[in-house]
Amino acid sequence: MIKQKLEKFYKERRCTFLGIGPMSLNCTNVTIDLANKFNIPLFLIASRRQIDSYEFGGGYVNNWTTKEFANHIVSRDKKGKVLICRDHGGPWQNPKEVEANYGLRQAMESAKKSYLSDIQAGFQIIHIDPSIDIHNNPSQSEVLDRIFELYEYCWNEANKLNKNIAFEIGTEEQSGSTNTQDELEFTLNEIKKFCKESKIQEPTFVVVQCGTRVLETNNVGSFDTPLRVMNEIPAEIQLPKMLQICNKYNVMMKAHNTDYLSTDALNWHPRLGIHAVNVAPEFGVAETKSFLEVLNENNLSDLSEKFLKVSFESKKWEKWLKPNSNLNDKEKAILSGHYVFSKPEFIDLKNEASYELKSKNINLDEILCEAISRSILRYISNFRLIS
DSSP states (O other): OHHHHHHHHHHHHOOOEEEEOOOSHHHHHHHHHHHHHHTOOEEEEEOTTTSBOGGGTOOSSTTOBHHHHHHHHHHHOTTOOEEEEEEEESTTOSHHHHHTTOOHHHHHHHHHHHHHHHHHHTOOEEEEOOOOOSSOOOOHHHHHHHHHHHHHHHHHHHHHTTOOOEEEEOOSOOOSSBOOHHHHHHHHHHHHHHHHHHTOOOOSEEEOOBSOOEETTEEOSSTTOSSOOTTSOOHHHHHHHHHHHHHHTTOEEEEOOOTTOOHHHHHHHHHHTOOEEEEOHHHHHHHHHHHHHHHHHTTOHHHHHHHHHHHHHHTTTGGGOOTTOOOOHHHHHHHTGGGGTTSHHHHHHHHHHHHHHHTTTOOHHHHHHHHHHHHHHHHHHHTTSOO
16 A cells, blocks of 8 residues: 555656655654645654664653654644655664663564554564674675564564555665665565565565765765765666666665755756655754854853753764764864753753744744755755756
């Protein structure tokens, strides 16, 4: 049912679907409101770090558990336009599993518990992603075995609960390069055989490395570079061939890490036929920059400095740095601002800022939402989701 609806919309628009990371309460609300305003499907794609079940301590986004996150979307999404999606579900995808040094069996069982909470809460698209292994470098065959185990588990649990779900599969971490055609063909052929033998519905999406990767506030992959990358087929030549393989197996191609691409590069997505993409940190950074701007414009630089200190000390910016990065401390703090939005010290200073701005008839969250909305609109307009 989910796949058929998406295919129908795609055929009408020849668009690229947008998966939006729920970087904050504001980002989640803006996504829902835009989907309802324009009557278009938008995906909210929650990683296990952002949103997880109560058993795993929830996530850093609004301190929501899986159930609370889903309930919020359902209650606000009056037209039912938003698809609730699990992004990067799988073993060792929650930091607690890494910190506890789980072995493979423990990590797989832990992932299943998280998936079960997703299905119970009404998540509609489940991403099976076994690309992380903290103990080993698994072979392609071992990765596929893990996909099959998790895929079958989720399918069986969804059937028990009479839930309608769709699947997204991915087999490796995004590197900024592109897959080979042989890799994709082999993966999809094995998946198709597994689904047929197990009498399970085939996946709706497959994650394809399309030459996109995010570091700092840049897309450093090969997709958006005017220069040829050594030992790599250019995206405009490679991707149509990859799409032919996807179409052969009746699965939609999905690109991850599409943040910060140029407008020209975004325009190429529906032209090439890329079915869907994920974007996340760009929207968190947009809200962070807007927050700092409104504070500094209204003589609240003391609160701005407090925020930057909290964010910098979180060290969540470390994973986003380029090798030999020359960013200063403020620029690093901007990269990680959205990670601290739910921390008590940020909530206190935001409440103080809201009080001060209200005396000037300034609605802080309204300004932040406008900034997020502008950032999202760049994607949905260039992806032909709206005319």
